[in-house]
Amino acid sequence: MSDNVEEIQKSIKKYLFIGGLLILFSAITVWLSYVELPTHGQNILLGMIVATFKAALVALIFMHLNHERSVIYKILAFTVVLAIVLFALFIFSHEDPLVFSGFYTPSDQL
Amino acid sequence: MDIPYTVHARPDTGLYNAKIGIWLFLASEVMLFGGLFSAYIFLRVGADYPWPVHDLDVTLGFVNTVVLIASSVTVVMAWAMLKLRKFGLYRLNMAITVICAGVFMFNKSLEYKAKFAHYAVKLTDGTLLTGHLPHGYQVKFEGITELNLTVPLKKSAVFADPVGYVLPFVEGGAAKFKTEDGKEITLDESTFTALSAEAVKKATEAKKSQATIKLVATSPLKVAAKPSEIFGYTDSTLTFRDGTVATGKLADDKMTLEVDGVDARGVAQSEKSLAFDHRYLGDAWQKAFVENRDHHFEEFAKNYPTRDKNRSATLQKEALFFKLHSATPPAAGEGHGDKHGAEAHAPAEGHGDAHAHHPTVVLEKKDITFFSNFTPKLNTYYAIYFTLTGLHGLHVVAGALVLAYFLLFDGKRLRQDPEHLANRVEVGGLFWHFVDLVWIFLFPLLYLL
Numbered sequence: 001m002s003d004n005v006e007e008i009q010k011s012i013k014k015y016l017f018i019g020g021l022l023i024l025f026s027a028i029t030v031w032l033s034y035v036e037l038p039t040h041g042q043n044i045l046l047g048m049i050v051a052t053f054k055a056a057l058v059a060l061i062f063m064h065l066n067h068e069r070s071v072i073y074k075i076l077a078f079t080v081v082l083a084i085v086l087f088a089l090f091i092f093s094h095e096d097p098l099v100f101s102g103f104y105t106p107s108d109q110l
Numbered sequence: 111m112d113i114p115y116t117v118h119a120r121p122d123t124g125l126y127n128a129k130i131g132i133w134l135f136l137a138s139e140v141m142l143f144g145g146l147f148s149a150y151i152f153l154r155v156g157a158d159y160p161w162p163v164h165d166l167d168v169t170l171g172f173v174n175t176v177v178l179i180a181s182s183v184t185v186v187m188a189w190a191m192l193k194l195r196k197f198g199l200y201r202l203n204m205a206i207t208v209i210c211a212g213v214f215m216f217n218k219s220l221e222y223k224a225k226f227a228h229y230a231v232k233l234t235d236g237t238l239l240t241g242h243l244p245h246g247y248q249v250k251f252e253g254i255t256e257l258n259l260t261v262p263l264k265k266s267a268v269f270a271d272p273v274g275y276v277l278p279f280v281e282g283g284a285a286k287f288k289t290e291d292g293k294e295i296t297l298d299e300s301t302f303t304a305l306s307a308e309a310v311k312k313a314t315e316a317k318k319s320q321a322t323i324k325l326v327a328t329s330p331l332k333v334a335a336k337p338s339e340i341f342g343y344t345d346s347t348l349t350f351r352d353g354t355v356a357t358g359k360l361a362d363d364k365m366t367l368e369v370d371g372v373d374a375r376g377v378a379q380s381e382k383s384l385a386f387d388h389r390y391l392g393d394a395w396q397k398a399f400v401e402n403r404d405h406h407f408e409e410f411a412k413n414y415p416t417r418d419k420n421r422s423a424t425l426q427k428e429a430l431f432f433k434l435h436s437a438t439p440p441a442a443g444e445g446h447g448d449k450h451g452a453e454a455h456a457p458a459e460g461h462g463d464a465h466a467h468h469p470t471v472v473l474e475k476k477d478i479t480f481f482s483n484f485t486p487k488l489n490t491y492y493a494i495y496f497t498l499t500g501l502h503g504l505h506v507v508a509g510a511l512v513l514a515y516f517l518l519f520d521g522k523r524l525r526q527d528p529e530h531l532a533n534r535v536e537v538g539g540l541f542w543h544f545v546d547l548v549w550i551f552l553f554p555l556l557y558l559l
Contacts, residue, residue, distance in 0.1 A: 008193050015190070019183035026175045026553070030168060033558035036414065040163075040423045040559075047554040054550045062186050062543045069124040072133050079137040083144040090151040 018061045025054050117530045132537045136544050143548050146498055150555065153490040160375050160423065162491050163559065167221060171557040174217050175549065181210030182546040185513065185539040192532040197524060204517040211510035218503055225484035231367060231473065232480040236376030237383040241369040241468060247336065251348050254331040254358030259323040261306050263313060268353040270306065273299050275352035279335040287325040363475040368468040372399065373431040380430050390471040394439040403429045437469055495556055502548055509542045
């Protein structure tokens with residue numbers, strides 16, 4: 001947490017710059033979504049990479065996660081792990097969970 | 111009792127208490143939205159229809175993105191100004207943040223309103239027509255002379271209640287009937303209670319399982335109701351949701367639709383879509399559709415010679431989801447469905463009709479399999495769209511209320527203990543940044559990709 005006056009004065013310029021950068025990257029996201037890549041999946045991947053970058057800027061700069069106390073990183077470490085598990089769940093919607101996890105091999109694949 | 115560590119850090123955590131609190135709360139919020147984003151992935155992977163891409167208003171979505179980013183900057187600036195004890199600039203930045211929240215919600219309301227008034231109609235061959243219902247959609251019956259009411263003697267889900275389920279749809283409201291024993295009555299709550307009590311008594315004596323009441327209208331009745339307001343109908347009978355059966359004649363169940371789009375992606379031979387039947391859009395629109403489709407296919411083949419036209423979702427949409435921008439089809443060789451061409455064909459003079467720039471078709475009921483406005487009922491995309499943006503909108507409102515409270519009602523703290531207020535604003539701001547962060551993912555996922 002930046003507490004002294006000079007540091008805060010310095011960070012004001014940084015906030016404005018990051019705000020501009022976020023708007024620029026939003027425009028880039030819109031433009032990229034109209035580019036015809038070989039598959040639409042690549043459009044989605046690219047869009048999500050840009051969105052993650054923007055989210056990281058917000059979290060690190062605006063939410064001051066670039067210099068925070070360790071207890072907050074500990075809380076967030078749990079959140080990140082659990083959120084990743086949530087996003088990975090969809091694998092079970094098009095992979096047979098038994099085959100996918102290696103518990104069972106269908107007879108025609110033996 | 112004073113709450114400890116509101117201003118200064120607690121020695122063991124190195125933080126003031128509220129900050130630990132807000133981060134724990136944000137961690138739970140990540141899981142809340144994470145669950146819904148996970149649902150989005152499931153619904154998208156399992157969708158059995160072309161997932162809508164660029165179907166929402168991208169300009170409006172982008173404006174809202176900019177508004178939210180701007181408010182994120184101003185809320186962190188407000189905190190910094192408070193730290194520097196520049197109270198005027200603090201108030202200014204805080205006010206801009208709250209105004210941005212208002213603008214965001216206003217834009218959102220415009221977007222929702224447009225969705226509620228816009229309809230999609232699925233035809234039997236898989237064609238999806240989009241457009242507006244200028245007169246709504248109602249099933250109309252006329253010449254109704256007889257009502258048959260059923261009152262089960264045991265507890266049952268369907269129970270005659272003509273006052274609640276029949277009379278609201280009868281033209282003219284209250285109606286006069288003759289009962290079986292020739293009494294003339296005006297149907298209302300008290301007469302029906304008396305009538306059903308009598309019928310139940312008779313049925314009990316006769317050891318029947320249900321009582322029936324037959325009412326004959328003194329003059330033929332007309333009924334008009336939305337399909338969702340009745341249970342079902344045939345050419346000569348209409349069943350209301352309380353099980354009451356009316357005998358009469360089906361007068362009209364056709365749907366008047368101002369068509370602004372023909373989505374033929376679900377049709378094997380798109381040029382033979384039912385939409386281009388001679389009763390509906392007809393040959394001239396069919397020609398315009400085929401021309402637009404082939405134009406897009408040719409362009410694609412020219413630009414991406416190695417790619418398969420059937421595997422490009424965007425091409426399929428551009429080629430087969432045909433947008434109608436004028437009341438009459440564009441002349442041959444002009445306007446490939448894009449806005450430039452359409453403007454040239456918009457009628458020069460309005461005919462006093464606000465929707466004169468779309469052709470109107472009258473659809474027969476037998477050709478319609480499903481219709482809905484653009485609400486969760488339409489498909490899983492709109493279900494998750496409304497869930498995610500609705501929940502996000504609630505967060506915007508909640509965050510704005512908290513920040514507005516600090517701005518308007520925390521003046522005493524501002525004068526006496528600005529450091530404490532700065533911490534409060536920081537915590538409120540952290541929540542506000544999180545709301546922005548969620549939107550950073552929502553915007554591309556729902557509007558763009």
